[in-house]
Amino acid sequence: MRRPNSKTIFSIRQVNMRGKKELFMLNTGLVLFIFDLVTDIVVAAQYRLKGEYWWFGFTLVFIIVPLFIISFMAAFQADFCQTLSCCLMFLCSSIFVRYVEEFKYWKQTHWDNPPCGDNYKECNCPDCEKYRVAITESNKSAYKLAWVRYVETLTESTPQWCLQIYIMLRQWDFPWLTMLSTVISLLSLAWSITALEKARVNKNSHHNFTLAATVVFFTSQLFSLLSRLFAIAAFAYVFKAHVFTALAVHWLMMNVVLWLADGCNERGCELAGTFLSYSMFTFLLMLHVPDSLTEGDYSDWFTKLWYSLISVENVLFAILALTIPTSDVKHMSVLRPIVLSLVILGVVLGTIFLIVYNKHLKPTEERREEPTEEPVV
Numbered sequence: 001m002r003r004p005n006s007k008t009i010f011s012i013r014q015v016n017m018r019g020k021k022e023l024f025m026l027n028t029g030l031v032l033f034i035f036d037l038v039t040d041i042v043v044a045a046q047y048r049l050k051g052e053y054w055w056f057g058f059t060l061v062f063i064i065v066p067l068f069i070i071s072f073m074a075a076f077q078a079d080f081c082q083t084l085s086c087c088l089m090f091l092c093s094s095i096f097v098r099y100v101e102e103f104k105y106w107k108q109t110h111w112d113n114p115p116c117g118d119n120y121k122e123c124n125c126p127d128c129e130k131y132r133v134a135i136t137e138s139n140k141s142a143y144k145l146a147w148v149r150y151v152e153t154l155t156e157s158t159p160q161w162c163l164q165i166y167i168m169l170r171q172w173d174f175p176w177l178t179m180l181s182t183v184i185s186l187l188s189l190a191w192s193i194t195a196l197e198k199a200r201v202n203k204n205s206h207h208n209f210t211l212a213a214t215v216v217f218f219t220s221q222l223f224s225l226l227s228r229l230f231a232i233a234a235f236a237y238v239f240k241a242h243v244f245t246a247l248a249v250h251w252l253m254m255n256v257v258l259w260l261a262d263g264c265n266e267r268g269c270e271l272a273g274t275f276l277s278y279s280m281f282t283f284l285l286m287l288h289v290p291d292s293l294t295e296g297d298y299s300d301w302f303t304k305l306w307y308s309l310i311s312v313e314n315v316l317f318a319i320l321a322l323t324i325p326t327s328d329v330k331h332m333s334v335l336r337p338i339v340l341s342l343v344i345l346g347v348v349l350g351t352i353f354l355i356v357y358n359k360h361l362k363p364t365e366e367r368r369e370e371p372t373e374e375p376v377v
Contacts, residue, residue, distance in 0.1 A: 019110030039181035066156035146199035220353035227346025231317040
């Protein structure tokens with residue numbers, strides 16, 4: 001029996017070390033997605049058994065509609081999405097098909113085509129050339145999947161969290177399973193944002209999103225989202241349907257800011273068509289400010305402005321909810337310190353961790369130089 005030589009053993013160790021972070025991110029995202037979906041389904045079933053049909057219906061809608069959206073997105077991303085197979089994948093929740101493809105990309109990149117050393121960027125040997133090709137394709141695919149997960153958490157985890165918190169506050173009952181569902185939804189949302197940021201960085205550069213950067217960025221998003229979502233839930237608890245009016249005002253205000261920043265130039269402001277084209281963009285910025293959506297010449301000041309406006313909104317929502325309670329709102333003496341603590345501490349700690357990430361841990365994105373074709377003489 002032939003023993004592996006020292007070079008083979010060294011390559012295997014390199015593969016194991018290099019691919020662990022990517023595999024961990026992939027596995028964690030899949031586990032959170034499954035647990036989030038299962039706990040939401042169980043919570044909906046409990047409402048059905050209790051005869052609370054309104055809560056059952058709302059919970060079910062926020063499960064089915066996001067699944068429909070992400071299945072549609074994932075089906076078009078799948079490599080073998082043809083006429084019949086695409087339809088079958090769509091019906092079978094193609095998000096799982098995309099995860100299978102992503103695991104295959106990971107194996108192809110970190111196992112089938114390992115580089116000969118750490119200087120794979122400059123090395124011209126066949127192994128390193130294959131690795132560079134494989135890692136480029138893998139990073140592009142991971143970025144696409146990260147967008148699917150981000151949209152899923154934005155359309156499913158976010159409304160589910162706010163809805164379940166609102167229901168528990170209205171009923172003043174906090175079942176452990178519903179609490180578990182909200183915790184997983186929050187973790188899933190923060191993790192999807194972190195995975196999107198990491199995938200964006202890896203797509204533009206080579207594997208320089210460190211473990212410390214991942215932990216600090218995830219923590220900043222966790223605190224910021226907790227502040228944002230609890231401020232919205234508290235506002236909804238007091239003002240009920242008027243929370244949609246407040247969010248619509250936020251959307252309109254952010255739309256105007258973006259339109260003025262990007263649509264006004266030396267030729268004058270663009271017309272209503274450009275203004276409406278930002279509608280989906282500003283919807284994605286309802287909760288936070290991902291760097292993947294603010295790339296450009298004005299990204300730095302735009303990110304700071306947007307983050308500041310969201311932080312001020314969180315505190316304003318909390319103050320309005322605590323100072324102008326309606327007649328049917330109860331337990332305000334208990335909620336007041338909880339709301340203030342979560343909202344203010346979330347804003348402060350989220351900002352601190354985000355500053356640490358931006359100042360000390362944010363990767364330097366040295367974009368790859370695309371090969372240029374020489375002109376034919």
